[in-house]
Amino acid sequence: MSRNAVSGAEHPIVSGFHPDPTICRVGEDYYLAHSSFEYFPGAPIFHSRDLVHWKQIGNILDRRSQFVNGGGTPSGGIYGSTLRHHDGLFYFITTNVYDSRGQIIVTAEDPSGDWSEPVFVPEAAGIDPDLCWGDDGECYLTWTGRVADTDLDGILQARIDPTTGKFKAPAYRVWQGIGLAANEAPHMYRIGDHWYLMLAEGGTERGHSVTVARADRPEGPYESCPANPVFSHRSSALPVQNTGHADLVETASGEWAAVYLAVRPRGFTPQFHVLGRETFLAGVDWVDGWPVFDEHRYGFTPDDTTFTDDFTSDAWDLRWVAPSSEPDAIAARGDDGLDLRDPGDGSPGLLCARVCDLRWTAEAEFADSGRFVVWIDERHWYGLTCENGVVRAEVRIGGVTAELGSAPAPEGAVALRIESVEPQAANMTAYGPDDIVLSLKGDNGFATLGRLDGRYLSTEVATGFTGRMLGVGAGGDASRLREFRYVPTESLPAE
Template sequence: MSTPRVSAAVHPIVSGFHPDPTVCRVGEDYYLAHSSFEYFPGAPLFHSRDLVSWRQIGNILDRRGQFLRGDGRPSGGIYGSTLRHHDGRLYFVTTNVGHDMGQTIVSAELVSDTDHANLVWSDPVFVPQAAGIDPDLAWDEDGTCYLTWTGAVRTDDGGRSANGIWQGRLDMKTGGFEEPPYRVWEGSGLAYPEAPHLYRIGDRWYLLLAEGGTERGHSVTIARADRPEGPYEPCPRNPVLTHRSTPHPVQNTGHADLVETADGDWAAVYLAVRPGGFTPSFHVLGRETFLAGVDWVDGWPVFDEDRYEFAPDPTGFTDEFTAGRLGLRWVAPASEPGKIATVRDGGGLDLRDPADGSPGLLCVRVKDLRWEAEAAFAGSGRFEVRIDDRHRYGLVYAEGRVTAEARIGGVTAELGSVAAGPEAVLRIAAVECEAETMTAYGPDDLVLTADGAELARLDGRYLSTEVATGFTGRMLGVGAAGTGSVLRRFAYRPADGTQS
């Protein structure tokens, strides 16, 4: 049965925790990257030929020298980024929050149009003087590189200048500025102007921002100038994209990036969320990536959210770990997958505690609103659904029993247990909420099961961003529970077998 077509206005082109999208085109090929925060490897990279069907081809920051661990805190790590193509190379610039190196730039040579999955990203160039987040790279016709970012300039005496949207002419080899950086357009007056992207389009330079905060007031604004440094003229129709104060099922729209298509049209990727439950409503998958068409009217972009329809790619998978190495989907919070799991000869994973102060989990993103997942263990193991270390529900299989556990903030509870043999299948599912009252109606219930025995049914609101705060989304994690933990198989599927 074919997958029904959906509108890109209501269904993400990349679902689950894939925020802060940044896109560029090289010929017929499109490349898309995202923030990943504390999860390593960082900055998942996708490829497409049509802007709606995307395949992950790598993680840009796959070496610790590119993504220094820093303090490893939840919602630290890799923030907003920019991906661009210039002079035969892809460039990626980002902020590693929690490690005081300013901005981070890596690049990869595009040898041919068929080497998408074999990109080798360089060691980083750091820009220590640029203190802040959400950096952007752009080049003028003379080859001058402009770094634009949100934050401040670090001064020689260790202080910082005033916060704002800053820009400087960058020496890409050294990470230094050719001249002192300067402030540019500060936005339309909404809160938190950030996420600048600078474009040369025709005879003008355009500066695109996110404003209003990444919550319900999130918006996209734009201004234009004759030179990269301004002065900038704001669009009279700002914000050019927002869903604030509307009943639209997709909210928090913002942090956009423009791209010219291969046929000369324009499009934009942007982040948004799909909230559910009673007021104030709760989003659980994190910020996802959506797509809109763009028309140019009187020299300004007009977003057409209904332009694209598509059949979503399947999200379900089963992994028995027989490929000899971990797939690209597997990441680790504040650690590294190789410290947590080793692929066994013939399949399966040996799991261990990395003893590095991290949660010790191997994780995959939840991509659907209703889903079920199972982890088949031998000996021992743990399986959980989480937003962060303090907001998680899970099952622990050890010493011949499976126990359901929950942590909400500073409270941890054991909820029930069942005897288990030398192997156990642990299941977690997101199902429709069974609320006793209107005010208890959440986005879902989470059901924890071991070998067919239901051990807990828990309120999904507590594993939402509105409760946990932060910038990530739900992840499914597996880890060791003592010694001898073997993961034989992991399976994830949307509840209806297709898409949410």
């Protein structure tokens, strides 16, 4: 495997299912957070000193008192958010679509430490909330949705008290974009003499775009940028698509940059993206008072995503999350690995980590029984289950579940492997993003029990807002996982 220098226009700074990026800077330190939908702990947060190399430092919503479990609906949970720093305190505001109490505000002095219990904003119904402070200390909430118990909807704004979540004055409509579909994800900034309002428009699919307007006052009237949309890959043949949902940050040297989400579709038309929406980076110049995106400004060598976990540490690695459950309900760390169990809470009962590469190999070694899957949701997964002395390769696509192959389980440890490899395509229309290979280790190495086109584990097929996850669970009532290994196998092109 080669990890060469790449352009930020073609490779994410945070790969895998890390959508809806939001960024802030404190001195020389940058902090980046993401939406996480049904997975708990929620809202992963990262730290960087150079904008291109990021290390996860926590999950902002790591207690159920902060993140109500909504019963398992895929692509529910934690939506778009905003991370800001004001007067010595970090603020994170987000939407939990499982929770009817309104937008959620949590705070922390240390972004890697404990975040507060939530303050709710009950009057603001909708998604994608943003906080911005004026020079006079007034705090402005901007969001997509409606005002509770009124007919007011669209891109809305209100002055609020962030310590109580209460409106200080009635809400009002602000700039509604340039007329593309799904105007959402507002971020407001006080820059120079103007207030800037940036939106995502066109939907989070191929038409995704960034638009911007400016005003002399937070409430407007707003002047639309004559170059709108200021950033989009729509109707292009570029290898990165769905670019949008951007957030600006001023660098420590006084320049500007933007993080945004995008996808890397592969395979024959209409192409398929499998990792979910990832986080990319662009430089930003200001020309005649308007932001101009330079997606080629940053070149970097991507971090190696290889990891091994034997689960003997005292705490969970931050990468492990659970759909519609909690890691502690599914598994317990022991002296010799991880004890997995059925949590009995109606969830899939999986402990999951994000797939972060287009080509990869992952192995799970169990003491006896166990389940290992590559997962989008309960209706879209491929996997291996060792139970009652038999290993089965199975697939679920929509309403159909099928067994691809089976073999007797070996005596002693059971090693299961899942790989993403180049597709075997008989013709153009059979060319998907990858093939997924499911294997069992025997006396003569790994033997394939099943191989299937990876397009059925893509967003274009499964729909939704998430991406591929690797999940482990109990095979039957209980299992012991001794070790988990993940290795990227793609070669990155030179810049």
